[in-house]
Amino acid sequence: MKNVLVISQHAPFDDQHIRESLDMALIFAAIDQNISWLLSADAVLALKKNQQPELLGIKNYFKMIKTLELYDVENIYVCEKSLMDFNLTKENLIIDVKVANFEQQRALIAQQHQVVTL
Amino acid sequence: MKNVLVISQHAPFDDQHIRESLDMALIFAAIDQNISWLLSADAVLALKKNQQPELLGIKNYFKMIKTLELYDVENIYVCEKSLMDFNLTKENLIIDVKVANFEQQRALIAQQHQVVTL
Amino acid sequence: MSTLHIFSKPLSHYCINTLENLIDSNHAVLLVGDACYNINQFKQFSATLHLLEEDAIARAISLNESDIHISYAEFVGLTLSAQNTITW
Amino acid sequence: MSTLHIFSKPLSHYCINTLENLIDSNHAVLLVGDACYNINQFKQFSATLHLLEEDAIARAISLNESDIHISYAEFVGLTLSAQNTITW
Amino acid sequence: MAQFVLSLHTAPTDHDTTQRLIKFAEACIAGGHTISAIFLYQAGIFHASNHLELASDELPVKQLWQELSAKEIPLLLCVTAAEKRGLDTQDTGVFTVAGLAEFAMLASEADKWVQFK
């Protein structure tokens, strides 16, 4: 079993970056690898509560993020500084995440066999 | 006749941004509009002398930049601060340009009918 | 008649150090799409920011009284009242 | 065994304020493509930077003694000697 | 009443920019203005692909373009941008293949050019 980390830094509706990150995380979980997902910078906004892209005609992919737990993707990390930059706290997020400071993020990276940025 | 300004900010080999900026500038010159081109941020590197992308197998489009004068595209502006950021001076560039400070760039923008960023 | 500057991404997406100096304080700034998430990031450009209301609501952004929330008809109007438009 | 960080664009392309804190001083940093233009921008990450020589030469970048210029064979070697690789 | 040209620079996977351009175009028409062209440039040219396959709960990109086309707004794409990106220019649906010069003419005759990206 490999440790695989997906890192996302793009805004929620910037092309398909976050959706393809999500796909990648789910696929590695499905083939029983030890997958982690780190959302940093603008990507933390993808976890913000009460968003309704369907009002714009866009698919509400945030609902798919909520299913991560069902698929045993439990290692979801959010950059502490990025949350603060957007005035968000754990309570403003749609899923339960691990808030990580930079030292914890570096430790996370050090444990990985493969790291992919999407 | 319209005043049209193309603004470029991407690095020289970042996809086709600079090449498509150049195409746009040449086309507006060909249809006799008053075209200007402003290169700012990483885009100023596209004017750096002695580059040889053909060594990488990539087309040397810098030669096409040198033909701008032939096509009467004379209003080529370069951001003064960006040149300094990359330790470049007018003498390091492949064509004769107008080095513009921010005030001059704002005045340039104020004169335009259409502005396009590429 | 001045310039209308349109942003569709959070500020980190842009070359801030060259950009901030190109926007005059009398220019209009419009935030659409993902630029709506953090309005404060753009306050340095202009005291009054325009927000595309539909985009902001879909992102659960609380509308602030100091900002101007606009419809698509007003977005069209802004482009018409500006000398020119720059989509960064 | 540490991480190899690969950059292919000038620094302004990246989310610098979250990135700089993810690179340990013992990590390896490799500049390829347009990242080679301004090596100094990346000095904050590591005192020793690796440059893909072919990419630097094509861009008329004068090679500095304090930087390590590598071939493609050495690029492959760097990925093998690293615990993992991140292309930013 | 004013004459607009709009240009789209993002790929069809950018659903957010796509819906915004389309709503802006509709608001122009509703306001009595004219759109002399919506021009696909850069990665925008992929909107003219006939192989877009999207699930039914996604933004109905193809249908939205058909609706705009029915309003007789000229939908153009840049042939040079398309060829170097690998788009099949023989089969571009409601979009018409055009040269950059053709668009530049329309842009220089228009009152306003608004880019979407």
Added chain:
Amino acid sequence: MAQFVLSLHTAPTDHDTTQRLIKFAEACIAGGHTISAIFLYQAGIFHASNHLELASDELPVKQLWQELSAKEIPLLLCVTAAEKRGLDTQDTGVFTVAGLAEFAMLASEADKWVQFK
């Protein structure tokens, strides 16, 4: 000797990234290593278009892929990424249409995964 997977995330218009991935792949092979897949993801899937038209002084993208294919390196593309971007997945030249799962398996068996963008 090590086993690599490489993934390409940029469109064929990014000639610089393309030539770099190809030279890296060649250096892997020359060094006696194995490449279990080069995987096209995100905008990289457009490398599998059969409609790329480039002038003779441009990077010969198509020919470079054919040369890698002749070295029996598996060239894969992600079908989901392709469908939502409008690539014709019936006609992908030297590239084989694959699911993301197939690539993820190869990536988790490989010693190294290197991304190119």
